[in-house]
């Protein structure tokens with residue numbers, strides 16, 4: 001067996017040569033990012049994985065070179081990839097020598113899946129190459145699944161056909177129950193994380209906390225990483241991928257996402273940059289490429305990036321797309337300016353009108369009610385810049401009963417309710433305390449039922465007492481402790 005001697009890399013920029021961490025060459029390739037799922041409904045799901053050169057991220061890697069504010073600004077307007085990458089990586093080092101690197105590699109993957117309670121109903125798919133042009137990822141769409149069933153995933157990897165060494169991992173997901181089935185359901189809503197602001201070496205503390213909550217599913221409302229924040233500023237596609245490879249190699253994240261049904265939404269920072277809209281660029285990357293990298297490469301794909309899913313008799317959720325169809329933020333507000341766009345808005349209103357679910361929960365990346373900071377924000381439905389479409393949505397929602405809105409984006413937790421209306425909005429807040437901010441704790445507005453400028457997440461439970469359904473929203477701190485609760489009967 002060929003073994004490369006492990007050398008602890010405590011290098012700084014001046015170190016002559018840095019070796020990657022220990023590699024057992026007989027067992028490559030690895031699943032350093034685990035397995036992700038997305039878009040689950042009663043009979044289908046999208047599965048995603050990636051092959052990596054090493055089993056773990058490079059914990060001994062070197063931090064990227066810091067840039068001054070002026071440098072960040074001027075580099076964001078450049079498009080020369082080599083200048084942009086050299087500006088943050090010491091000249092004697094490679095990208096895989098940097099802090100948290102988890103480089104990909106070529107190879108083949110085989111996926112098997114079966115219901116946890118019926119292992120004999122096992123499906124094994126053909127070995128398939130990962131796509132080197134898509135960051136060494138591979139996706140499958142599984143169909144013909146059973147509702148309300150926990151499936152086990154088993155993945156094997158090999159370098160080439162006939163290769164001796166193999167690796168394997170397991171994962172799991174749950175399909176939703178049918179629309180006729182009254183069932184207790186529990187899910188979480190999270191937003192706004194990044195590698196640099198994690199609150200534990202192994203990832204964000206909210207992940208082990210949410211594991212203890214025993215959720216049916218998770219909705220990530222976006223800002224899953226921040227391209228336009230330091231260490232490194234992701235001015236190129238390679239640096240963007242580096243950030244995904246790193247955050248999903250964190251043990252807390254990898255374990256949670258491999259084993260939980262998840263719906264991934266995107267927002268501005270994980271599409272391109274702060275308040276990104278069509279036509280904008282960040283360094284060498286266009287807005288359109290940013291969308292492709294998220295929708296088609298780094299996350300489980302679906303033909304449309306908005307969807308409604310029934311989770312039993314009493315719950316229907318709507319996942320809204322907030323970037324792909326938006327106008328330019330700088331356009332004058334009016335009938336032609338929108339975030340959802342005409343097609344998505346018509347679909348939303350039609351599907352809400354025809355729903356017979358007891359409780360309806362709309363999940364949007366960014367706020368529809370707010371309040372948001374009045375100064376400098378022109379990016380969401382609660383801002384003046386999108387008031388026209390915001391008013392149409394708020395007016396429509398207000399005509400319905402038992403409908404609630406959830407969102408991320410804002411880095412503080414809140415519950416807003418407009419007095420004498422059906423308008424309720426629950427914001428998850430950011431995923432760690434160091435990521436929270438942007439609002440003053442003392443600035444409590446009339447619509448605030450709850451306000452907390454700290455990190456954490458939101459859980460939503462459908463519960464049945466004496467066959468009567470109840471919907472309960474709980475804001476939690478980063479360790480899962482409940483800090484606020486609102487309960488609704490139908």
Ligand SMILES: [Fe+2]
Nearest residue numbers: 192223409410
């Ligand atoms: Fe954010």
